[in-house]
Amino acid sequence: MRAALIKLYRNTLFRLSLLGAVFFVVALIIALGNVYFLTISREIAQVDKSLAAEVEEFQEILETRGLIPLGNEVFLRSGSGDRHYLLTARNQDGKDMVTGNLGEQIVTLKRQEKTVLGEEGTEGFTKVDFILVVPATDTNPASDRRMRGLSGYLQIDGKNVAAVVASRDVEVTMRTAERVKNAIFSSSAIALVLGLISSWFVSRKFTQRVEAFNRLATDVRAGHLDRRAPRNYSEDEMDLLAEHLNDMLDHIDRLMKAMRYAGDSIAHDLRSPLTRLRTRLETAASEIKDPLAQETLFAASDDADQLLKTFDSVLRIARLEAGERREMLSEIDPKPILDDIAELYEPACEDVGLSFSSDIRAGHLISADRGLISQAVSNLVENAIKYTPKGGAIHVSLLRNKEGRTEISIVDDGPGIPEGSRQRVKERFVRLDVSRSEPGSGLGLALVDAIADLHRATFALEEGRKSGDGLRPGLSARLTFPRIRKQKQPSVQLAQAAE
Amino acid sequence: MRILVVEDDDIAAEYVRKGLMEAGHVVDLAPDGELGLEMARAADYDAMILDRMLPKRDGMSVLAEMRADGDSTPVLILSALGEVDQKVEGLRGGGDDYLAKPYSFTELLARVEAIGRRSDPTAAVTKLKCADLEMDLLARTVRRAGKNVLLQPREFRLLECLMRNAGRVVTRTMLLEKVWDYHFDPQTNVIDVHISRLRGKIDKDFDEPLLHTVRGAGYRLQA
Numbered sequence: 001m002r003a004a005l006i007k008l009y010r011n012t013l014f015r016l017s018l019l020g021a022v023f024f025v026v027a028l029i030i031a032l033g034n035v036y037f038l039t040i041s042r043e044i045a046q047v048d049k050s051l052a053a054e055v056e057e058f059q060e061i062l063e064t065r066g067l068i069p070l071g072n073e074v075f076l077r078s079g080s081g082d083r084h085y086l087l088t089a090r091n092q093d094g095k096d097m098v099t100g101n102l103g104e105q106i107v108t109l110k111r112q113e114k115t116v117l118g119e120e121g122t123e124g125f126t127k128v129d130f131i132l133v134v135p136a137t138d139t140n141p142a143s144d145r146r147m148r149g150l151s152g153y154l155q156i157d158g159k160n161v162a163a164v165v166a167s168r169d170v171e172v173t174m175r176t177a178e179r180v181k182n183a184i185f186s187s188s189a190i191a192l193v194l195g196l197i198s199s200w201f202v203s204r205k206f207t208q209r210v211e212a213f214n215r216l217a218t219d220v221r222a223g224h225l226d227r228r229a230p231r232n233y234s235e236d237e238m239d240l241l242a243e244h245l246n247d248m249l250d251h252i253d254r255l256m257k258a259m260r261y262a263g264d265s266i267a268h269d270l271r272s273p274l275t276r277l278r279t280r281l282e283t284a285a286s287e288i289k290d291p292l293a294q295e296t297l298f299a300a301s302d303d304a305d306q307l308l309k310t311f312d313s314v315l316r317i318a319r320l321e322a323g324e325r326r327e328m329l330s331e332i333d334p335k336p337i338l339d340d341i342a343e344l345y346e347p348a349c350e351d352v353g354l355s356f357s358s359d360i361r362a363g364h365l366i367s368a369d370r371g372l373i374s375q376a377v378s379n380l381v382e383n384a385i386k387y388t389p390k391g392g393a394i395h396v397s398l399l400r401n402k403e404g405r406t407e408i409s410i411v412d413d414g415p416g417i418p419e420g421s422r423q424r425v426k427e428r429f430v431r432l433d434v435s436r437s438e439p440g441s442g443l444g445l446a447l448v449d450a451i452a453d454l455h456r457a458t459f460a461l462e463e464g465r466k467s468g469d470g471l472r473p474g475l476s477a478r479l480t481f482p483r484i485r486k487q488k489q490p491s492v493q494l495a496q497a498a499e
Numbered sequence: 500m501r502i503l504v505v506e507d508d509d510i511a512a513e514y515v516r517k518g519l520m521e522a523g524h525v526v527d528l529a530p531d532g533e534l535g536l537e538m539a540r541a542a543d544y545d546a547m548i549l550d551r552m553l554p555k556r557d558g559m560s561v562l563a564e565m566r567a568d569g570d571s572t573p574v575l576i577l578s579a580l581g582e583v584d585q586k587v588e589g590l591r592g593g594g595d596d597y598l599a600k601p602y603s604f605t606e607l608l609a610r611v612e613a614i615g616r617r618s619d620p621t622a623a624v625t626k627l628k629c630a631d632l633e634m635d636l637l638a639r640t641v642r643r644a645g646k647n648v649l650l651q652p653r654e655f656r657l658l659e660c661l662m663r664n665a666g667r668v669v670t671r672t673m674l675l676e677k678v679w680d681y682h683f684d685p686q687t688n689v690i691d692v693h694i695s696r697l698r699g700k701i702d703k704d705f706d707e708p709l710l711h712t713v714r715g716a717g718y719r720l721q722a
Contacts, residue, residue: 272511272579272600275601276510276514279518279603280514282715283604285715298714301603301715302715309684309686311601344679345689347693347696348688348689348692351692371682378683379686444686
């Protein structure tokens with residue numbers, strides 16, 4: 001689950017569309033916030049403004065007409081609609097005067113904020129938010145009403161004369177505000193979830209198409225230059241990308257073929273002059289009497305031989321790659337082939353101080369050509385002999401693996417091939433830096449690869465047997481052959497043939 | 500030996516002719532298939548070197564015509580088409596040996612001399628002899644100067660091949676083909692190792708070596 005999420009998050013398209021969704025949600029919040037501001041906040045501001053105007057009015061009444069008319073005025077206004085007041089003052093004869101409709105009810109203070117009203121005078125007023133608990137009546141149950149008010153002292157000549165609280169019932173507005181807020185949150189959440197889902201969906205859809213390109217690249221890298229990207233001919237970006245990729249692959253394929261063809265033709269055309277060169281050198285070497293010159297001529301003739309061998313290998317690989325010999329494969333038990341190779345190379349191993357062992361089992365049929373398998377195995381054994389230092393060991397085996405497929409492997413405890421180069425060494429003329437000093441054409445493994453390909457076998461290079469001192473990883477070269485398909489109803493055919 | 504060379508590449512033909520003459524043979528040249536067939540019919544050759552790709556008439560049809568006439572002149576087929584299947588085709592078509600281009604002249608000489616009439620390799624011999632080395636093909640025994648030499652089966656075949664061509668050069672490629680039936684050249688000196696083991700058995704305890712290495716060519720068994 002975690003891994004799947006991490007994988008999803010790594011997806012570029014998912015991240016992009018997720019970012020889009022987040023932007024959308026932010027925009028949504030801003031837009032709805034604007035709605036909230038334009039409605040609710042404005043209304044509250046309106047309430048504040050009218051309260052301030054009312055308090056100014058009360059101040060004026062107190063200044064011009066006195067405390068009693070103010071009390072009357074407050075009393076008259078109390079209870080009309082959403083207005084609630086409380087006015088307390090000390091009378092001239094020292095009696096407390098309380099008027100308004102707030103006093104009898106229980107009030108819970110929620111918030112207060114000092115504020116300044118008007119241009120002069122009415123300093124020290126406080127904005128208050130409080131809850132008015134309305135007791136149950138015959139028709140209505142008890143309810144809490146949110147109130148917005150302004151409280152402070154009314155003054156005459158700088159002396160506090162009366163304390164006043166003017167307030168409005170803002171319950172309806174607040175409820176609307178809550179609904180709007182909820183709406184903002186819920187729609188943002190919905191938008192976010194929908195955005196996530198659509199990001200996942202979009203990325204999955206595109207990932208499938210990108211996956212196709214990735215598979216193509218892997219296949220092409222593995223040498224299948226005939227693979228092409230799937231197209232849906234919608235002419236969208238992905239389709240155009242597929243078209244361009246395919247064009248590019250066609251082009252590469254053409255170039256590779258042209259290059260290979262040129263190489264093969266050169267190899268073919270150079271064979272005749274090289275043969276003549278070799279013959280001339282050979283003839284000259286046998287005729288000349290000066291031993292030093294003779295030695296040089298023989299060496300030159302050996303070089304020509306090496307060149308001819310290389311050309312031969314190039315042409316051989318070219319022909320194998322063309323697959324011309326696939327029809328010649330027949331069902332054989334490779335045991336005798338490997339026995340012969342073991343017999344041929346065991347003395348050579350002993351001579352250079354390598355120990356040779358084999359485990360060659362009978363009874364594993366493969367569809368193969370004796371000559372080609374001999375050559376492939378011989379190349380691999382020669383490679384092992386060439387690179388395994390004195391005192392090392394070479395092991396040749398023919399077994400059936402866990403999947404029931406026949407496997408020929410040549411394992412040594414030599415220096416091995418670094419993992420990153422194992423694919424590359426199978427290409428023609430590729431030689432690793434460490435082997436450049438050794439004689440060879442860089443065609444041996446390419447030839448093995450071509451032979452494996454012709455047999456539809458896999459040719460794998462892996463770490464072999466660690467050397468005794470643990471310093472060398474060794475190399476294991478393995479040819480795994482496909483199972484032979486059983487002929488259908490051979491007994492019937494035999495019976496018919498017998499008739 | 501009197502040898503007919505049918506080859507359309509003038510320079511190659513001239514080199515082959517010169518080389519064979521230096522080796523003491525009499526050589527006739529034919530530049531195309533038709534002339535080649537005519538000359539083969541007109542004279543009795545000890546061996547014939549026949550290119551596969553020839554103007555006017557290709558080598559394989561010349562060979563087929565000769566064999567149909569009952570002409571059993573040993574023929575070495577020479578071709579740029581060197582794959583095993585084509586070798587097999589050439590040999591089935593009546594050729595006695597097949598050599599792919601590019602070849603070395605020593606290889607060609609060794610092979611022509613091996614198939615030549617004077618040493619018929621198909622003759623039903625049961626005993627081979629070279630100086631004091633004797634081989635009994637029926638009893639599968641080898642004796643040198645009357646002493647038994649014990650050989651492994653492969654060593655026996657290796658020596659047999661050398662003894663059948665005693666006095667002539669046998670190349671490494673020929674040995675690989677005739678003793679191991681391999682039609683590719685190993686990059687290493689694997690044949691030399693086997694020869695040196697054989698030498699250890701037949702030459703080691705004797706004053707006069709019989710198995711000689713011929714520089715740049717191969718091996719020769721000779722007293």
